[in-house]
Amino acid sequence: MTETPRQRQHRQTMADILQYAHQQLATEGSAGLSLRAIARELGLVSSAIYRYVPSRDDLLTLLIEESYNAFGDAVEAAETRCHRDDLGRRWLAIGRAVRRWAVANPAEWALLYGSPVPGYHAPPERTTAAGSRVPILLLTVLAEANLEPSPDDPPMTAALHRELDRLRPAFPGDLKPEVFARGLLAFSSLCGLVSLELFGQFTNTVTQFPAHLDHQLIRLGAVLGLPDPD
Amino acid sequence: MTETPRQRQHRQTMADILQYAHQQLATEGSAGLSLRAIARELGLVSSAIYRYVPSRDDLLTLLIEESYNAFGDAVEAAETRCHRDDLGRRWLAIGRAVRRWAVANPAEWALLYGSPVPGYHAPPERTTAAGSRVPILLLTVLAEANLEPSPDDPPMTAALHRELDRLRPAFPGDLKPEVFARGLLAFSSLCGLVSLELFGQFTNTVTQFPAHLDHQLIRLGAVLGLPDPD
DNA sequence: CAACAAGAGAGAGCGGTGCTCTCGCAAAGC
DNA sequence: GCTTTGCGAGAGCACCGCTCTCTCTTGTTG
The missing domain is CATH 1.10.357.10 (Tetracycline Repressor, domain 2)
Known part of the structure; x- marks a missing residue:
């Protein structure tokens, strides 16, 4: 039941999202949390975030x-x-x-x-x-x-x-x-x-x-x- | 020292803004407070709000x-x-x-x-x-x-x-x-x-x-x- | 091995936001 | 009556959440 590279990569990106979200929370406050900013930070286009997170x-x-x-x-x-x-x-x-x-x-x-x-x-x-x-x-x-x-x-x-x-x-x-x-x-x-x-x-x-x-x-x-x- | 019609109208609009802002606060919460929505409500174009309030x-x-x-x-x-x-x-x-x-x-x-x-x-x-x-x-x-x-x-x-x-x-x-x-x-x-x-x-x-x-x-x-x- | 299915990312786009700038016009002050 | 002041309109910028479509890679299956 070892995880495939694909699953692993997905899990990693998810963790990156959460990590950067916490960071953004600390610097901008909860209202400043922006999916687009997170996507930018990860080198993704804004819509790609929605592969990982259904909504803000x-x-x-x-x-x-x-x-x-x-x-x-x-x-x-x-x-x-x-x-x-x-x-x-x-x-x-x-x-x-x-x-x-x-x-x-x-x-x-x-x-x-x-x-x-x-x-x-x-x-x-x-x-x-x-x-x-x-x-x-x-x-x-x-x-x-x-x-x-x-x-x-x-x-x-x-x-x-x-x-x-x-x-x-x-x-x-x-x-x-x-x-x-x-x-x-x-x-x-x-x-x-x-x-x-x-x-x-x-x-x-x-x-x-x-x-x-x-x-x-x-x-x-x-x-x-x-x-x-x- | 009576107020001119212009001053009076300004004061009234200001009061309307605050009144509707409170109303919006109650229905949408503080983050939902929108200057554009207030302007719409007052029949103003969005930029006109900034004659009364410098910023959100x-x-x-x-x-x-x-x-x-x-x-x-x-x-x-x-x-x-x-x-x-x-x-x-x-x-x-x-x-x-x-x-x-x-x-x-x-x-x-x-x-x-x-x-x-x-x-x-x-x-x-x-x-x-x-x-x-x-x-x-x-x-x-x-x-x-x-x-x-x-x-x-x-x-x-x-x-x-x-x-x-x-x-x-x-x-x-x-x-x-x-x-x-x-x-x-x-x-x-x-x-x-x-x-x-x-x-x-x-x-x-x-x-x-x-x-x-x-x-x-x-x-x-x-x-x-x-x-x-x- | 080849065909297929699934999923990730890109891109364009919609409607919304705060805010800026310029322009015209009407009212207030001289 | 002329000038100044200031209100409102309009266009526009950069940002937001979110949706849709398309492509291309990856993984699975016959």
Whole structure:
């Protein structure tokens, strides 16, 4: 089942397209992504690109999936390096890795967590699996922490209960709905923190704030109910 | 100093352009905003638009400023309706108003808090004043609450102290740096919550979560150090 | 080995975009 | 009444996504 030269060449061109697309994403932003420019770069005429990619939107979908996976890889790798017992540290590592990856790949972050792209409407469900990796990692940490609901937790609606039941198979242990909700809040907060920094909401005002991310993460860890890292 | 018919007609056309631009923003998204389409709508030839707007980017800047102000108006109005003494309620009103406005004006929200637009690079400083209205409102509430630093607050760096001193004239009362940092975290979290909902990160997974915004807001209020609303 | 099928790339072309330039004409100011 | 100002029209440039047709190479099959 070895691949023919033709298949190999096709695969290589496809990889070149994706590689240059990422590069273009970084320099021009998601809206500047141009199939014609990619074709030019590869020494192809513009129409030839369509042998590889059905449309610009499909290319974007591929990029989104790749980015989600690169993002998930980076965060999971960082989390894995922590002692399993130090749950506060694992959360801190997740938060730090999220920001680090975002700062290193701002265009990709914008693609994943920024406003939906130009005319691009349906981030198809294929991407949701890849997109769930980081939130699921966070929830896994919470599940392992075996946190209990606290009196501060707001009451859960039946609808939210049902949705959690659907997701429960995704992570081990016993995640209480209240803790699940805390986790979503923490993940949202983290995204907000990173996005505001990256999208320039802090420029000219509180440029030093993002440097305090560790402190904010620890504070959010407290909201989660996790202990401070050792 | 009455305006000439010519000035009046110019002003009217300008208003028409902005009005239709907002409309197009809502239907097509920020990347779909087209000067030619606006010109067509107004019965003008495409080049005539440039008598009113120097470039597409400048039009976007105008839209951003208008949107920030509409956003600020909506949130300030909601906050004003609360009893001055009920600080928890005022924070809750701010959070609710932010989400309500965002849900009602998703394209504008994306313009303000989503990824920076296509090729559009410099959200010039004119917009920062308008863009600061809501965060400043939130910080004003915190200032009026006369909150004290708590042992849970992380230590503040000198740099963050300096930045706060620069901003201090913007709100009344005596806002401690630690409380200032809490406010920024809360605002970031709120933006993250709203953006994840609007940009579809919750679709197919936890669609019911945003409905719990009130609870999340109260939880964030606790992080802020504000009392529960009456 | 020869005939055939499949696929890659080229090229022209359609309708769309932002933006520039020039030209004519009408209104405003003197 | 004359001049200046400025609005709108029109043509045009370079770019975009995407489609269609054609050619030529490659790989498969009888």
